Amino acid sequence: MGRLFWKFFLSILLAQVAATVAIGGTIWLRDRAHRGSAPTLDAGxxxxxxxxxxxxxxxxxxxxxxxxxxxxxxxxxxxxxxxxxxxxxxxxxxxxxxxxxxxxxxxxxxxxxxxxxxxxxxxxxxxxxxxxxxxxxxxxxxxxxLGPPGGSLPFGHHIGRIAPIVAAVLASLLFAALLAWYFARPIRALRSAFEAAAAGDLAPRFAAASGAQRDELADLGRDFDRMSAQLRSLMDGQRRLLHDVSHELRSPLARLQAAIGLAHQQPEKVAASLERIERESMRMDRLVGELLTLSRLESSPKVPRTETIDVAEMIEQIADDARFEAGQTDAAILVDVVPGALVRGAPDLLWRAIENVVRNAIKHGGEAGVQIALRRDPHFVHIEVLDRGPGIDDADLPSIFQPFFRSNPQSNNVDGHGLGLAIAQRVVQAHEGKIMAANRSAGGLCVTISLPLAS
The missing domain is CATH 3.30.450.160 (Beta-Lactamase)
Structure with a gap:
């Protein structure tokens, strides 16, 4: 038994004993006063x-x-x-x-x-x-x-008077022990969970130890279980992110080293080697920039600066930029917007999120065309980006917004690091919106971004 158990036990016991003594003392004083009162005669x-x-x-x-x-x-x-x-x-x-x-x-x-x-x-x-x-x-x-002073009561009479007090003390003792045990048990389980977490074991364990108990202490323990599970998930994500970053940096670094070695061995091909070095350095620069953006969004999910944004105008500009960079005709990227779709947010972040989704659609389904549709309801603006690419396996749909996730990387020869949709999700969530992905019945993928309308 821990110190807290004894504190609970002694506090409750002392309170019960004090109440018992007070009641017994009151009865004794009343009886004594009754004894000392004037004698009375039976007149019945x-x-x-x-x-x-x-x-x-x-x-x-x-x-x-x-x-x-x-x-x-x-x-x-x-x-x-x-x-x-x-x-x-x-x-x-x-x-x-x-x-x-x-x-x-x-x-x-x-x-x-x-x-x-x-x-x-x-x-x-x-x-x-x-x-x-x-x-x-x-x-x-x-x-x-009414007898003379010094008269004594029989022994049985004393026992009869003391027995209720003794019974009350014993009942208080039992009640104090049960109540102290009831309070101390979840605290011991919570302490065990803290010790396990301090040792690095973040697996939830309080719920199994407390059983079906329902009170404030049990709620505290379950909150700790949720916290430890969230910390475990974050730590696993950090380890996975470190592994993925190391893997993504290793490939361009290896190509850089190969290009430098080729330049040393074949001086006549220095120009080609320099071009390769420049391309790989730009690739690494984009990767580091996306990692910094993702890190800022995860460390500070609040939008730093907000203003009213016309989503229809932003989509038109993003589509024009995508057509220019892809070198495609206007018919390859179709835009269907409605006027008056205004939201509050950070323009740079929302631009980056929508652009990442559009670029992802162009990479995977641009040859068959990409469609951007904007619609609204009384509370939200909905942006749908639809392509006619191969789509994604249903089992992989919940994972496409995770950093460095790429569906079928062996067969899908598309340049990228798998950070675009992860950044888009963090931006949308920072604006109190939602982003979802689903396969289209006719083939391809549909990514929907929902943002609250500006009040």
Whole structure:
């Protein structure tokens, strides 16, 4: 058990014990005050019947018959005082009780609580029943709250008073242990997950340890599982990105070294070697530029500067640039736009995203023509870039927006690094939009970019 368990356990236990002691102390003080209060006499019908019976017994049977009756009587406790103020059975009667009896005789009210009568010997006797009195056999010291000071309660009576407090303490002990265990168990599981994460193991493990528990601590543990899974995914992506970058740089570097070696071996072909070196250096420059763009988008997904952009005008300009660079006719790249499609965003980033998608379509399906369609609804602008190329395997569709992904790189002899669509996805997401890809039923690929309309 950890320190937190004992903190929970002792805190709850102390609170329960304090409550138990407070309740027990209140009951004890009330009982003590009740004991110290003025004695009272039983004035109910049973007491009246018993005092009347004592008078009849004394009148017809004498003092001995009355003593025998009082000796056999257990409840209620009937006292009979002789002219000297002493009980005929020899039971002690406190001065406080005797004074109270005299006050009752002298008062006009409640005369039935105390009965005075004359015996056959002409002497005056007083009979009464004290309320709440317990006593033993004649000759033993009476026991009860009206008895003399120093009277003690029986052992069983003490046990009966202490037993509820002991039971409450034991129940508090059990309840505190269960509650402390309930709180400490998910914290121990969370600590184990932290230790595993610190050791490099980011696999989610809290959910399996906590089971079906549903509370704030369990929610915290599941949030940690999601965080560790996300960190694991990011670290795997970084390792994969480093591997892909190394692979992409290795090929142009190898070609650069080959061109330099050829220039040394065949000086007459220096011009061709320099042309190759320039081409490979430009390729590496594009790769590094795309990597920097992707890194900036991933490290700071927020758009740095926004302004209102006419998407239709931007698409027309991108299509013109693509026609010029591809050297194709106007019919090869068809544009179908609607006016009034305005969005808020960074012009340079959106231009780069749409241009990457268009260039990708031209590379893979440009010979059969590319179509760019713009449509809008009450909330979004939708840009569709459609080609008639070979398309992509359905299993590869979820992966085309990952960095350095290229479908069928062995059979698809297309220049590129596989970063264009990854950059486009990051840009669209930074503008709170969506980008999706799907194969066309007639062949080719359709990439759809959805951006929120400017308010």
């Amino acid at each position: 019908p049973p007491a009246e019947v018993m005092t009347g019976a004592a008078a009849v017994t004394l009148r017809h049977g004498g003092i001995e018959a009355l003593r025998e009756m009082l000796g056999d009587l257990q409840r209620p406790a009937l006292f009979v005082l002789d002219p000297n103020g002493k009980d005929i059975l020899g039971r002690p009667v406190s001065d406080e009780l005797r004074n109270h009896v005299d006050q009752m005789l002298a008062s006009e009210g409640e005369r039935h609580a105390v009965r005075a009568f004359t015996g056959p010997d002409g002497q005056r006797y007083i009979a009464f029943v004290p309320r709440g009195y317990e006593f033993g056999r004649p000759g033993r010291e009476p026991q009860g709250r």
